[in-house]
Amino acid sequence: MFQGASNFAKGVDSAFFFIFAISIFFLVGLTIVMIWFMVHYNRKRHPKAEQIKDNMKLEVTWTVIPLIIVMLMFYYGYAVFKPMRQVPDDAMVVKVTGRMWNWSFEYANGKISNELVLPVGKAVKLNLFSPDVIHSLYIPAFRIKEDMVPGKDNYMWFIPNIEGTYEILCAEYCGLRHSFMEAKTRIVTEEEFQKWFAEETPIVPEDKGLAILQNNACTSCHSLDGSKLVGPTFKGLFGSERLVMENGVEKTVTADSTYIKRAILEPDKEIVKGFAPGMMRAYDKVITEDDIKAIVAYFESQSKLPN
Amino acid sequence: MTSNNSALHPGSYLDQQGKYKGILGWLTSTDHKRIGILYLMCILVFFLVGVTLGGVMKLELLRPGEQYIDAQTYNGFFTVHGIIMIFMVVIPGLAAVFGNFFLPIMIGAKDVAFPRLNLFSWYIYIVGAAIAVLSQFGGKGAPDTGWTFYAPYSIDSNTNVTTAVLAAFVLGFSSILTGLNFIVTIHRMRAKGMTWFKMPLFPWSLYATAWIQVLATPIVGITLLMVIAERTFRIGFFDPSLGGDPILYQHLFWIYSHPAVYIMILPAMGVITEIIPTFCQRKVFGYQAIVLSSLAIAGVGYLVWGHHMFTSGMSDFSRMAFSFLTFIVAIPSAIKVFNWIATMYKGSIKINTTFLYSISFIFQFMIGGLTGLTLGALATNVHVHDTYYVVAHFHYIVFGGMGFAFFAAIHYWFPKMFGRMYNEKLGKIGWAIVFSGFTLLYFPMFILGLQGMPRRYFDYLPEYSGGHFISSIGAFVLITGIIIMVYNLFRSAKKGELAPANPWDGRTLEWTIPSPPPLENFDNEVVVTEHPYDYK
Numbered sequence: 001m002f003q004g005a006s007n008f009a010k011g012v013d014s015a016f017f018f019i020f021a022i023s024i025f026f027l028v029g030l031t032i033v034m035i036w037f038m039v040h041y042n043r044k045r046h047p048k049a050e051q052i053k054d055n056m057k058l059e060v061t062w063t064v065i066p067l068i069i070v071m072l073m074f075y076y077g078y079a080v081f082k083p084m085r086q087v088p089d090d091a092m093v094v095k096v097t098g099r100m101w102n103w104s105f106e107y108a109n110g111k112i113s114n115e116l117v118l119p120v121g122k123a124v125k126l127n128l129f130s131p132d133v134i135h136s137l138y139i140p141a142f143r144i145k146e147d148m149v150p151g152k153d154n155y156m157w158f159i160p161n162i163e164g165t166y167e168i169l170c171a172e173y174c175g176l177r178h179s180f181m182e183a184k185t186r187i188v189t190e191e192e193f194q195k196w197f198a199e200e201t202p203i204v205p206e207d208k209g210l211a212i213l214q215n216n217a218c219t220s221c222h223s224l225d226g227s228k229l230v231g232p233t234f235k236g237l238f239g240s241e242r243l244v245m246e247n248g249v250e251k252t253v254t255a256d257s258t259y260i261k262r263a264i265l266e267p268d269k270e271i272v273k274g275f276a277p278g279m280m281r282a283y284d285k286v287i288t289e290d291d292i293k294a295i296v297a298y299f300e301s302q303s304k305l306p307n
Numbered sequence: 308m309t310s311n312n313s314a315l316h317p318g319s320y321l322d323q324q325g326k327y328k329g330i331l332g333w334l335t336s337t338d339h340k341r342i343g344i345l346y347l348m349c350i351l352v353f354f355l356v357g358v359t360l361g362g363v364m365k366l367e368l369l370r371p372g373e374q375y376i377d378a379q380t381y382n383g384f385f386t387v388h389g390i391i392m393i394f395m396v397v398i399p400g401l402a403a404v405f406g407n408f409f410l411p412i413m414i415g416a417k418d419v420a421f422p423r424l425n426l427f428s429w430y431i432y433i434v435g436a437a438i439a440v441l442s443q444f445g446g447k448g449a450p451d452t453g454w455t456f457y458a459p460y461s462i463d464s465n466t467n468v469t470t471a472v473l474a475a476f477v478l479g480f481s482s483i484l485t486g487l488n489f490i491v492t493i494h495r496m497r498a499k500g501m502t503w504f505k506m507p508l509f510p511w512s513l514y515a516t517a518w519i520q521v522l523a524t525p526i527v528g529i530t531l532l533m534v535i536a537e538r539t540f541r542i543g544f545f546d547p548s549l550g551g552d553p554i555l556y557q558h559l560f561w562i563y564s565h566p567a568v569y570i571m572i573l574p575a576m577g578v579i580t581e582i583i584p585t586f587c588q589r590k591v592f593g594y595q596a597i598v599l600s601s602l603a604i605a606g607v608g609y610l611v612w613g614h615h616m617f618t619s620g621m622s623d624f625s626r627m628a629f630s631f632l633t634f635i636v637a638i639p640s641a642i643k644v645f646n647w648i649a650t651m652y653k654g655s656i657k658i659n660t661t662f663l664y665s666i667s668f669i670f671q672f673m674i675g676g677l678t679g680l681t682l683g684a685l686a687t688n689v690h691v692h693d694t695y696y697v698v699a700h701f702h703y704i705v706f707g708g709m710g711f712a713f714f715a716a717i718h719y720w721f722p723k724m725f726g727r728m729y730n731e732k733l734g735k736i737g738w739a740i741v742f743s744g745f746t747l748l749y750f751p752m753f754i755l756g757l758q759g760m761p762r763r764y765f766d767y768l769p770e771y772s773g774g775h776f777i778s779s780i781g782a783f784v785l786i787t788g789i790i791i792m793v794y795n796l797f798r799s800a801k802k803g804e805l806a807p808a809n810p811w812d813g814r815t816l817e818w819t820i821p822s823p824p825p826l827e828n829f830d831n832e833v834v835v836t837e838h839p840y841d842y843k
């Protein structure tokens with residue numbers, strides 16, 4: 001895990017090493033002095049304290065030397081950091097969207113993936129976007145991290161230099177499933193990358209409704225396969241009888257198009273029994289009337305499939 | 308003036324005074340000492356609640372996956388844990404408890420400048436705390452934003468964020484008024500002959516702190532009001548979907564909250580600066596250097612807030628400038644450490660519980676400070692920002708620093724405050740367990756952070772389970788130690804040996820009056836001629 005796998009890793013690690021070495025020197029040195037004083041000038045051994053006068057020279061010394069040292073640390077940190085913001089012109093551009101609570105990576109040819117596949121040894125620039133709250137793209141093995149701030153453009157770049165699969169984590173707290181907001185980056189050879197890039201058809205689901213569900217990250221809380229996540233599953237939703245709580249009163253409703261629409265626009269009004277209110281945001285002004293129709297159509301089509 | 312049966316000393320502040328008896332007598336008293344004790348009790352309760360929440364979080368993190376609480380509960384827990392510890396424990400902390408109790412005595416005054424305002428500040432604190440408690444219940448559930456209330460999540464979350472933000476807002480007023488009171492007290496009420504540079508160093512640190520409280524707290528106040536307005540009336544300050552700017556929020560928040568770190572640590576440094584000379588029987592080394600470094604920290608501390616935002620997309624120039632200033636502010640802290648250690652040189656050192664807590668303060672403060680350097684340097688910050696490295700770093704500063712200074716202070720001044728000695732043996736056992744538990748709990752978090760474990764994670768990848776496991780064990784050890792310490796103090800307050808006026812051979816003014824002090828502290832007007840740390 002300490003293994004670095006990008007062009008920045010070596011610089012960052014050596015900056016750590018530099019600062020740690022000096023820090024440990026001071027920590028250990030001062031601690032030893034302190035303990036030595038405690039033993040040597042212990043009251044039993046040294047019943048009478050000697051009064052020492054202040055010493056201007058000493059004060060100046062232990063102001064100036066640390067000052068010089070921290071300036072070196074500052075400079076080291078800055079020098080290694082500077083290139084992190086200077087993207088080479090030939091970098092391949094990937095658009096990254098981090099939303100509550102998943103990642104998607106969009107390539108120049110329109111291909112969208114939920115895994116960041118990159119060729120080894122080639123510079124890549126990630127343009128960072130968030131449609132909802134702040135997230136932060138963090139790849140520990142590459143020693144890089146940058147926030148994705150809604151309404152602001154931000155970016156990061158790097159050259160992955162060892163083939164392998166590495167974790168992508170979200171480092172800025174973004175709500176309920178923050179700690180589950182993971183993805184992988186797979187670093188492969190140029191040929192492999194080209195094959196992946198060209199061959200695989202972009203995973204744009206044929207069904208428009210499903211695409212809307214996925215693009216709005218509905219499916220990160222509502223499963224399609226019947227498993228229980230943060231919210232109830234979408235499987236077998238359409239036309240089913242739902243036991244819901246409205247203002248603390250239990251009632252049964254049929255999941256028809258109006259019910260589904262209400263559940264999207266005012267999720268807290270009726271809560272399916274066994275789930276907590278306040279978990280889902282209201283999607284009014286986010287998902288349009290037409291999109292809701294498409295979603296309902298998708299649910300309906302699913303209910304017609306043979307089991 | 309000294310009397311051996313001082314607990315029976317008539318007219319002690321603990322005896323009934325004024326027209327009300329018992330608890331009502333406490334709730335209406337404007338005596339600075341009683342107000343100090345009121346804060347002490349409240350802070351103790353909140354601290355123990357905060358510790359319990361921390362303990363439950365560590366229990367959940369003992370193993371990966373969901374154990375005892377679900378993700379939403381966990382998120383609520385670290386949010387209240389942070390709110391309690393920051394706004395209700397460490398920010399009032401030393402200033403409200405020991406500042407109230409000892410500032411007037413140490414400068415030879417009968418009380419603070421505005422005793423009634425002082426009691427009023429305590430009531431504001433209680434109202435703020437009550438609102439914070441309220442935010443945990445009813446409505447749409449406990450707030451889940453973290454104590455930092457970052458927008459736009461804090462605008463979108465439909466939990467009781469407004470209530471929690473209101474609590475922080477109200478608590479801020481208590482802090483401002485206490486600061487104001489102390490500034491006026493120090494300017495106007497010093498004893499005859501106590502020039503600025505004859506003032507002891509704990510009051511000096513309170514003075515520097517008070518200015519930060521008065522000048523920085525209003526900024527967070529207005530920011531929190533903006534959050535409330537945005538949530539209630541949909542006015543777009545911070546949420547981009549309403550036309551606001553999330554980075555603006557972060558600037559405003561940290562302009563206060565970084566200096567707030569110094570609100571907690573400066574008085575802690577002040578306490579340690581009192582204790583070391585007393586237990587070494589030596590004049591403090593570099594009195595003026597220590598004063599100037601306090602003022603420098605208070606000043607430069609205002610200019611470094613951006614180091615919390617190195618990865619936020621802030622301009623590259625700001626990143627560099629804030630990194631530079633952050634390294635500058637490290638220097639005055641280093642100067643203090645050197646002076647403390649130099650004070651021990653050729654002293655006559657008495658090692659007891661108080662001193663052990665002080666020494667562990669210095670040790671842990673060094674670790675907290677030195678790891679701060681990797682957070683201040685840009686290249687390394689990018690890797691460890693928002694990981695467990697930060698969680699370890701700030702617990703080392705706030706808990707290992709401020710918290711341990713608080714433990715040192717309560718032992719140091721215990722005989723004065725309650726007129727009895729604490730049990731030394733149990734005290735030392737408690738210290739040993741607290742210290743080892745602390746190290747076991749927080750040190751592994753540095754490693755976890757370096758390995759890339761982000762903070763505020765309910766669940767984690769299997770490669771982080773070793774570190775979390777050890778750290779959770781540490782939490783249980785630490786909590787055991789805290790229980791022993793608190794037990795010892797409570798028992799000693801009732802059954803301890805009676806304390807003489809000056810059990811440690813201190814030189815500052817509080818040791819010249821009986822333990823516990825009489826109602827108005829001094830029988831006669833105090834005249835100061837000597838330097839506060841003139842040991843013969």
Ligand code: HEM
Pocket residue numbers: 357358361362364365385386388389392393396397452453454455698702705706710761762763764765782785786
């Ligand atoms: C036994 C004592 C304590 C334990 C076990 C403990 C444990 C924890 C844990 C597990 C977290 C959450 C880490 C995360 O998920 O990112 C945390 C966060 C925090 N702790 Fe503690 N802690 C303790 C004492 C303290 C003290 C004494 C203070 C302050 C004086 C403090 C201040 C904080 C703050 C400010 C946070 C950040 C909350 C946030 O991320 O919003 N803790 N602590």
Ligand SMILES: [Cu+2]
Pocket residue numbers: 134135136170171172173174175178179181
């Ligand atoms: Cu996140």
Ligand SMILES: [Cu+2]
Pocket residue numbers: 564565568611612614615
């Ligand atoms: Cu800061």
